[in-house]
Amino acid sequence: MNEVKLWTASDVSVWLTNEGLQEYTDALRNVDGPALLRLSEEDFNASPLSLVTGDGGRLLLERIETLRLTSHMKAHQNNNHENNHHANGHAGIVLANGSVSNGKIHNGIPKNGLHSEPVRILIPQLPEQERTPYPTEWSKTGVAFLYALFCFLTTTVVISVVHERVPPKEESPPLPDKFFDLFDRVEWAFSICEINGVLLVGLWFTQWLLLKHRSIIGRRFFFIVGTLYLYRCMTMYFTTLPVPGMHFKCSPKIFGDWEAQSRRVMKMMAGGGLSITGSHSLCGDYLYSGHTVMLTLTYLFIKEYSPRRFWWYCWICWCLSAVGIFCILLAHDHYTIDVVVAYFITTRLFWWYHTMANQQALKEISTGNLFSRVWWFVPFQYFESNVRGIVPRNYQLPFLLRTMTCTRVKYSKLDSRES
Amino acid sequence: MAASHLLDEREDDGPNGGYHVMVTIEDRRHPQTTPTGRPHPSSVMSSGDQVDDKPDDSKPTRFSRGFRKALRKNQDYIRIPVPRSSRSRLPSEWWKTGIAFIWAAFNLVLTTVMITVVHERVPDKSVSPPLPDKFFDYVPRVEWAFSVTEVNGMILVALWFIQWLFLKHRAIVGRRFFFLQGMLYMYRMVTMYVTTLPVPSMHMHCAPKLYSDSHGKIKRVLQLVSGGGLSITGSHLMCGDFLYSGHTVMLTLTFLFIQEYSPRSLLWRCYHVICWFLSAVGVLFILMAHEHYSLDVVVAYFITSRLFYWYHTMANQQALRGSPHNHLNRIWWSRVFNFLEKNVKTTVPCTFSWPLSLPSVCFKNPCKSYSIVQSARDE
Numbered sequence: 172m173n174e175v176k177l178w179t180a181s182d183v184s185v186w187l188t189n190e191g192l193q194e195y196t197d198a199l200r201n202v203d204g205p206a207l208l209r210l211s212e213e214d215f216n217a218s219p220l221s222l223v224t225g226d227g228g229r230l231l232l233e234r235i236e237t238l239r240l241t242s243h244m245k246a247h248q249n250n251n252h253e254n255n256h257h258a259n260g261h262a263g264i265v266l267a268n269g270s271v272s273n274g275k276i277h278n279g280i281p282k283n284g285l286h287s288e289p290v291r292i293l294i295p296q297l298p299e300q301e302r303t304p305y306p307t308e309w310s311k312t313g314v315a316f317l318y319a320l321f322c323f324l325t326t327t328v329v330i331s332v333v334h335e336r337v338p339p340k341e342e343s344p345p346l347p348d349k350f351f352d353l354f355d356r357v358e359w360a361f362s363i364c365e366i367n368g369v370l371l372v373g374l375w376f377t378q379w380l381l382l383k384h385r386s387i388i389g390r391r392f393f394f395i396v397g398t399l400y401l402y403r404c405m406t407m408y409f410t411t412l413p414v415p416g417m418h419f420k421c422s423p424k425i426f427g428d429w430e431a432q433s434r435r436v437m438k439m440m441a442g443g444g445l446s447i448t449g450s451h452s453l454c455g456d457y458l459y460s461g462h463t464v465m466l467t468l469t470y471l472f473i474k475e476y477s478p479r480r481f482w483w484y485c486w487i488c489w490c491l492s493a494v495g496i497f498c499i500l501l502a503h504d505h506y507t508i509d510v511v512v513a514y515f516i517t518t519r520l521f522w523w524y525h526t527m528a529n530q531q532a533l534k535e536i537s538t539g540n541l542f543s544r545v546w547w548f549v550p551f552q553y554f555e556s557n558v559r560g561i562v563p564r565n566y567q568l569p570f571l572l573r574t575m576t577c578t579r580v581k582y583s584k585l586d587s588r589e590s
Numbered sequence: 591m592a593a594s595h596l597l598d599e600r601e602d603d604g605p606n607g608g609y610h611v612m613v614t615i616e617d618r619r620h621p622q623t624t625p626t627g628r629p630h631p632s633s634v635m636s637s638g639d640q641v642d643d644k645p646d647d648s649k650p651t652r653f654s655r656g657f658r659k660a661l662r663k664n665q666d667y668i669r670i671p672v673p674r675s676s677r678s679r680l681p682s683e684w685w686k687t688g689i690a691f692i693w694a695a696f697n698l699v700l701t702t703v704m705i706t707v708v709h710e711r712v713p714d715k716s717v718s719p720p721l722p723d724k725f726f727d728y729v730p731r732v733e734w735a736f737s738v739t740e741v742n743g744m745i746l747v748a749l750w751f752i753q754w755l756f757l758k759h760r761a762i763v764g765r766r767f768f769f770l771q772g773m774l775y776m777y778r779m780v781t782m783y784v785t786t787l788p789v790p791s792m793h794m795h796c797a798p799k800l801y802s803d804s805h806g807k808i809k810r811v812l813q814l815v816s817g818g819g820l821s822i823t824g825s826h827l828m829c830g831d832f833l834y835s836g837h838t839v840m841l842t843l844t845f846l847f848i849q850e851y852s853p854r855s856l857l858w859r860c861y862h863v864i865c866w867f868l869s870a871v872g873v874l875f876i877l878m879a880h881e882h883y884s885l886d887v888v889v890a891y892f893i894t895s896r897l898f899y900w901y902h903t904m905a906n907q908q909a910l911r912g913s914p915h916n917h918l919n920r921i922w923w924s925r926v927f928n929f930l931e932k933n934v935k936t937t938v939p940c941t942f943s944w945p946l947s948l949p950s951v952c953f954k955n956p957c958k959s960y961s962i963v964q965s966a967r968d969e
Contacts, residue, residue, distance in 0.1 A: 337722075405888065410883040410885035411722045412721060515893075522920060523917075542903050
């Protein structure tokens with residue numbers, strides 16, 4: 172179709188028919204192109220147009236507006252041959268009132284709500300913490316660390332208390348255990364278990380130092396470890412199992428001597444409860460096994476937060492962990508039930524916590540979310556409410572090393588893409 | 591009016607493929623447009639003055655005429671997928687329930703066999719005295735307490751059974767109950783077998799050991815199964831099944847199921863509280879009767895509640911099922927779970943219906959009745 176300005180009356184009626192506005196053809200039969208463009212609302216208030224129009228001519232006026240703009244643009248285009256990309260650049264189709272814009276607008280000129288000047292949209296400045304989905308929040312990590320420390324201390328105190336109640340070997344012989352029936356005791360096995368445990372903890376600590384989101388992950392580790400040791404306190408305290416083997420040499424009981432007991436507690440904490448440091452001389456802490464907890468938990472964390480391509484590293488850690496647990500039993504240092512229950516509780520708690528942390532829907536209380544009925548749901552919400560999404564496995568040198576090594580500016584987006 | 595305007599679009603948006611049609615009906619006070627397609631609009635507008643007085647029921651006809659016009663102009667139609675009704679999202683699949691039932695029954699029988707085996711290994715009371723237990727230090731033994739526990743257990747099981755009979759989706763719920771029960775008894779087998787605890791109290795009379803008498807052992811197994819393992823039926827003669835407590839499992843599990851699959855209104859909440867009391871008193875009285883160590887009860891409660899919550903969260907959260915970051919899938923029975931719950935696409939709603947096959951039209955009694963929706967549906 173040629174320019175609107177060159178339209179004759181018959182062109183106008185053809186156009187009206189094509190637009191579905193046949194009702195106007197009769198009233199506008201003498202109107203040509205330029206006259207069409209000059210139509211306005213007042214014309215629709217007067218006859219003959221007022222007789223045929225049903226909406227005050229709004230529809231027709233809109234179409235005419237389109238035509239007007241098209242012709243204007245075409246004129247503009249013809250004037251600037253070099254800028255013939257200009258018109259096509261206006262690709263934004265403005266949707267007025269949510270309605271689909273007229274398909275005739277190919278070059279994308281909005282027919283309604285055209286603004287000649289750009290619109291300023293103010294983006295509210297978010298505080299530093301909300302800008303990132305993984306805020307560091309070291310205070311919460313500190314709280315989790317204190318909680319873990321408290322649980323460790325409580326466990327040590329409870330072990331000391333329970334030690335007084337362990338029946339002596341002569342009175343209460345070791346309970347029948349299937350594993351002990353099948354495998355005889357191996358003396359040096361427990362040292363292997365502890366060496367493996369120390370190795371795994373060292374590896375996990377190194378890995379944790381290199382993680383980018385170490386505050387969030389550290390928080391999770393401390394919270395889970397603390398809760399596991401808290402559960403352990405309870406199970407140790409309720410029922411006291413006898414020593415698993417006659418080879419045990421338990422320290423003598425000090426009844427009521429608080430000073431000596433607190434010294435014992437200090438010694439145990441300083442040695443980490445390991446027998447290779449000589450602090451594992453108290454008996455009674457059998458159900459469930461703390462060594463299994465540490466071996467399993469460090470392995471789970473290592474696996475969860477290490478890159479996929481280091482699969483051999485995960486396999487090595489798995490072997491360390493499995494051998495360590497097997498050696499506990501081989502040394503007849505714990506009943507089989509202790510190890511089984513410890514493994515069960517550790518894995519369930521780890522998976523439970525991480526599933527809740529990874530799904531936004533599980534962080535809220537609802538009838539469909541039965542995970543929210545667990546007693547530690549409120550501390551969980553405190554720790555993980557600002558973490559949105561799954562914590563990615565990004566690596567970064569720790570702060571001190573970073574300031575020493577390089578001085579170039581760090582772009583956080585580039586960092587995350589590089590890792 | 592706006593609708594016909596929108597539907598007047600041409601096929602100019604070819605490269606886009608489709609377009610979404612938003613249909614809005616506005617209440618305009620304007621004189622109505624002429625019906626399209628007429629070559630002589632003047633003939634229709636002869637009643638121009640009466641345009642404003644046209645009754646409103648001509649609006650739908652105008653609307654449908656606009657639609658017809660649009661459909662005539664635009665020959666391609668849009669396919670609007672209608673989501674399937676929720677009835678097909680909760681299929682019954684009784685055969686899966688049957689499999690779960692067989693699983694539970696199998697585990698029950700196997701547990702009974704295991705108790706018989708473990709019984710032979712329990713050390714004698716004189717050799718291995720009862721272990722020190724904190725609860726036993728504070729609370730002395732009460733003789734009749736264990737009967738109370740068992741009576742509570744039977745009441746709870748009966749209540750749950752009646753409630754289950756009246757549930758609408760009893761196939762799905764029954765499947766879940768049997769699966770969880772079987773799983774818990776399987777775990778119990780493992781913990782009983784690996785380490786044998788001595789009897790908790792000197793009052794317990796264990797049946798004599800039959801060292802290689804297989805006939806006697808089989809008879810004991812049958813006796814235990816037929817009596818349900820309860821001491822009031824006289825089948826609770828064997829010792830060694832201490833960690834963890836099967837009574838606690840049943841009390842806790844039935845209570846959790848009763849609570850989960852019943853409405854949340856005030857009357858029902860009273861019912862929940864009563865069941866909770868039955869359950870709690872039952873568990874407490876196990877300890878008061880010195881029939882189990884405190885550890886047995888604590889571990890049993892922990893495992894039962896965690897397993898229940900885990901299973902139901904996996905079942906209720908559809909987003910978890912296909913997600914690669916879902917740690918719940920690392921559990922060893924996730925394949926079995928997928929098999930049982932694959933076709934259950936939504937949370938099982940709490941609706942009741944008669945157990946016998948009356949047509950459901952006769953019995954419209956949902957737990958939560960929405961009065962507006964009900965009346966709208968009835969019109």
